[in-house]
Amino acid sequence: MKKILLLSLPVILLITACNDKQKGENATSVDNPFFQTYDTPYDVPPFDKIENEHYLPAFKEGIKLQHEEIQAIANSEDPASFENTILAFDRSGDLLTRVSQVFFNISSADNSDELQEIAKEVTPLISEHSNNMMLNADLFKRVKDVYDNRFDADLDESQIRVVEKIYQDFERSGANLNEDEKDRMREINNKLSMLSLDFGNNLLAETNKNFRLVVDNEADLAGLPESAIDGAAATAADLDMEGKWVFQLSRASMTPFLQYAENRDLREKIYMGYIMRGNNDNEHDNKAIISEMVPLRAEKAELLGYGTHADFVIDVNMAKTPENVNAFLMKLWDAALPVAKSEVYDMQQIIDREGGDFQLAPWDWWYYAEKLRKEKYDLDENELKPYLKLENVRDGMFWVANQLYGINFEKLDDVPVYHPDAEVFKVTEADGTLVGLLYADYFVRDSKRGGAWCTSFREATYDADGNRVEPISTIVMNYPKPTEETPSLLSWDETTTMFHEFGHALHGLFTDGKYQRTAGVVPRDYVELPSQIMENFAGEPQVMKQYAKHYQTGEVIPDELIEKLNKSGHFNQGFVTVEYLAASILDMDWHSLQTGETVEDVLAFEKASMDNIGLIPEIAPRYRSTYFQHIFSGGYSAGYYVYIWAAVLDADAFNAFKESGDIFNPELAAKFRKHCLAEVGEGPAMEQYIKFRGQAPSEDPLLERRGLK
């Protein structure tokens, strides 16, 4: 099914069809909220009533119900038709979808040992269920009947499209295989789903539990901004270490340390903690998992008739082939690597000038990059932060959405939330019509997976009577918690990240389509267009003046600071591009192995991959293999490249607004909303894009934006 279930959700969620309200007639327990109508405002999940013990029975019942629905379709005596086969399949599995959307979202945002246990129990059940559905010969025969006759059955274009997509899902799941091959496919799927779960759990422990940098000597805090020191003191207090300072491996905690801490040894310590995650030869080591996963993926691809896992994955993307992806990545690599090398040179100059008798090391990068930023652009991130209070940034992105689409946001206080940190907003059209709800969960905590993401608790759809069911989107970040002294002040990176996730949410909120399988669904390498285009707005002067106000004085950000920020747009882009591309290429290499090729030594494979492209020792890939959650425990295997692929689209799309002389150009905004967000699932992604832009995208705006041209 859907598009913005980013990361960590098991594969089942990508293929389960779903729809319709569960009426509760199959309830097996009167107390289980999943078995009842929710009876909450806007029908949100009743988080205040959901207990851990409710999940497993709801999963089991959900699987059973969908199994019955599938059997009914497969065993029908009536000739296969769009309605009795495709539509029925598209609408099956409502309860399973509902419980999955709550469970997997909470597992990411507020995990616990109990939830990990439940996931271990549920994952094989779901994997088995998915196999039973997608390898069901009788069901497939009927799907194929409709598919073979799709042009003679008086179907409209969107019906034909959903038939083709569902048929393709079956094909790509192995429905055409013989019985022995199907058995092997089941084994592989089951194994992969458990390995992927273990990978993610290991990483959670390695990030949030297994490493702490405890500072007990105040002198070691030299250079750090007040907000970072306060945050570290608060973390220490939480851990019963009053009077000390604790830094962790979340980016919110680690990045300011790397940027500002003068103590070079401690920078090295936290940096090494970060890049060794999953590679400590302890019970949470991920190397063996990778060695097992990669050949299984290759074997699965071969069973399905593809040379490699990358061929299999990319076949349904805009890029079409790994060759296209590799050529694209290498073109950018060749442009970016010299820029990164010149950044090393510039920073070494500073080290030498200051009399530091050493070569720039990876843990020095952020620290000297900050100095370089000050020197070259006269910009200190700490000068910006007071203007980037979280609530102001949030209101700024709401304002941008209002300017573009006329929509409004109202905070709701009477709606259940899954954690006290989460806020809920009602989103309405200019005329007051409800668009949907938006949950936002901002702050870092030990129970939360690292990074930032957007998913949904309910997808936009229509019920059997044709009434729109409003979506519930949710964005989750890992931002510093406010302390008694300071509100949560964001870095520039965190600011654009919030705009980014909000862009995904708009895609989910605006989605409009009749069929679950196609509504809002886009290829992986399109998914980051709706999100990344929003990042462009964050730094526009007229936007910044709207939201960037000093948290103490209320003063609007001065023009010269905006100017400095925008001038520094090319700052560190060599590094940013190289560390990203290195990870993308590593991902492609892992997934370009053929069946039978095994990798015993994960670290040696990674090193060979990086040596092959000439990665410089001062930079590590943005994710090393043992903590590359996107590709080993998310939906991005052979797909980490998509961010920069979509960056071509977002830079080109934003350029359209710029060229028009009005970044809120209403005509363009309406077209973008219609073709690229709301109805994007109704046609091939590139065609939808061209409907908005009038022409295919050019790579030039991206290269110019990054200073690589």
Ligand SMILES: [Zn+2]
């Ligand atoms: Zn994204």
